[in-house]
Amino acid sequence: xxxxxxxxxxxxxxxxxxxxxxxxxxxxxxxxxxxxxxxxxxxxxxxxxxxxxxxxxxxxxxxxxxxxxxxxxxxxxxxxxxxxxxxxxxxxxxxxxxxxxxxxxxxxxxxxxxxxxxxxxxxxxxxxxxxxxxxxxxxxxxxxxxxxxxxxxxxxxxxxxxxxxxxxxxxxxxxxxxxxxxxxxxxxxxxxxxxxxxxxxxxxxxxxxxxxxxxxxxxxxxxxxxxxxxxxxxxxxxxxxxxxxxxxxxxxxxxxxxxxxxxxxxxxxxxxxxxxxxxxxxxxxxxxxxxxxxxxxxxxxxxxxxxxxxx
Numbered sequence: 001x002x003x004x005x006x007x008x009x010x011x012x013x014x015x016x017x018x019x020x021x022x023x024x025x026x027x028x029x030x031x032x033x034x035x036x037x038x039x040x041x042x043x044x045x046x047x048x049x050x051x052x053x054x055x056x057x058x059x060x061x062x063x064x065x066x067x068x069x070x071x072x073x074x075x076x077x078x079x080x081x082x083x084x085x086x087x088x089x090x091x092x093x094x095x096x097x098x099x100x101x102x103x104x105x106x107x108x109x110x111x112x113x114x115x116x117x118x119x120x121x122x123x124x125x126x127x128x129x130x131x132x133x134x135x136x137x138x139x140x141x142x143x144x145x146x147x148x149x150x151x152x153x154x155x156x157x158x159x160x161x162x163x164x165x166x167x168x169x170x171x172x173x174x175x176x177x178x179x180x181x182x183x184x185x186x187x188x189x190x191x192x193x194x195x196x197x198x199x200x201x202x203x204x205x206x207x208x209x210x211x212x213x214x215x216x217x218x219x220x221x222x223x224x225x226x227x228x229x230x231x232x233x234x235x236x237x238x239x240x241x242x243x244x245x246x247x248x249x250x251x252x253x254x255x256x257x258x259x260x261x262x263x264x265x266x267x268x269x270x271x272x273x274x275x276x277x278x279x280x281x282x283x284x285x286x287x288x289x290x291x292x293x294x295x296x297x298x299x300x301x302x303x304x305x306x307x308x309x310x311x
Contacts, residue, residue, distance in 0.1 A: 001270055003036055003037070005033070014046050015074060028093060042166055042217060045076055049067070053138060071142070076103050090120045096119070096121060100115070100117045100165065101117070103116035117130050160185070162185075163189065165190070177297065179208045184210055184276045185211045188212065188213065190214060193243050198247055202249050208285070211256075212249040213249075216242065219241040221235045250275065251279035
């Protein structure tokens, strides 16, 4: 039996160090309640750039640049020691951790940002890094396009774990690529929320015959920093910018825990991995319900790069 913990807390917006501190504290709290899989939402470090949905693409150019500068300066360098406190917390608490981050490229230009989700093993090692394949609408003004080198399902003590970010979950072929690798716990960190999104999570569970975890962003205007440029113009009301709606769905599509709405905390759920295999007795879209004589999927998992240096 796996006990998972979905952390639904507002990060310290645009403050990388404080976000990491919050993650470390949340990992310890979750582990103390017996969790062995701890899940954080999309762009938890240092927070989802929600202003992109409230600004005009060109009319607010100077403001967009000022906000982007703060985001860039608080993004995570995977190859640096930025995430060491989280790696150490995962090892100390003997838990697997899934966390969404703003990743700053450290290989080529060292400036492009990616919407990335990482899987950290219970030994404190990085097991996988997946960059969002297709940023949605105004997200393309912030993030680069990922490739399929991280489109993986990985073995952990908590089960076989795979993850797609937000509206990647509307990409049928991306889902199929995850199903084909024997995913048991399918994790969807997201900025989306509401009944339609929860319905999507239920569909994915029924389609993939796996446990599905929707880990939602939680944000209220009072949680935004006072010095955020043009805060009252972008967020004029006392409102929930995002209500969270974290939820856990069983392989039959029924809600097992949540949704947690307009509430900060940790959503716990015990999941029986054996239910995944049993659910596929009637439907296995990459097994006995597939038709490879008619349909096949080719996935290019090679890392993509605009430059190659021959030695």
